[in-house]
Amino acid sequence: MDDNYLNVVMGIIMNAGNAKGLAHEALEAAKLNDFEKADQLMTESSQALAEAHNVQSDMLTKEAQGDHTEVNLYMVHAQDHLMTAITYQDLVKELITLYKKNMNFA
Template identity: 90%
Template sequence: MDDQYLNVIMGIIMNAGNAKGLAHEALESAKQNDFEKANQLMAESNQSLAEAHNVQSEMLTKEAQGEHTEMNLYMVHAQDHLMTAITYQDLVKELITLYKKNAQ
């Protein structure tokens, strides 16, 4: 495995992990009825998720152009982090909405 491939994997894991962590912080802010901070943290979470998704999209583009990507446990792990972050972020958005309704 070359360094460039490892950097791609770590980029997905790092950005997906950041997105999930920021979404969790947003949820904690919403629990305290600090919806301005929750919105700010979710915006940051979205940015991190976009960065992880961009890395993945680059890989998909290369694959479509015939440049095969090596699939190994590290890549599976990175994809798992990305999908978990996406799912968690979707759930947190719904929970923040519920906290806002409850606060009114």
């Protein structure tokens, strides 16, 4: 396994992990009714997720061009992080929306 491959895997893992962590911080801010902070953190989370997704998209483009990427446990782990971060971010967006709606009824 070469350094470039590890950089790709770690790029996905780190950016997806950052995206998930920032989304969690946004949820905590929403619980405290700090929606400005929650929105800012979700913007940062989306940026980190876009970085992870860009790394994945580059890999997919190379694969389509015939440059095969080895799939091993590291890559599976990276993809797991990415998909979990995407799902968690989607859920947090919905929860923040609910917190905002509840504030209107308080």
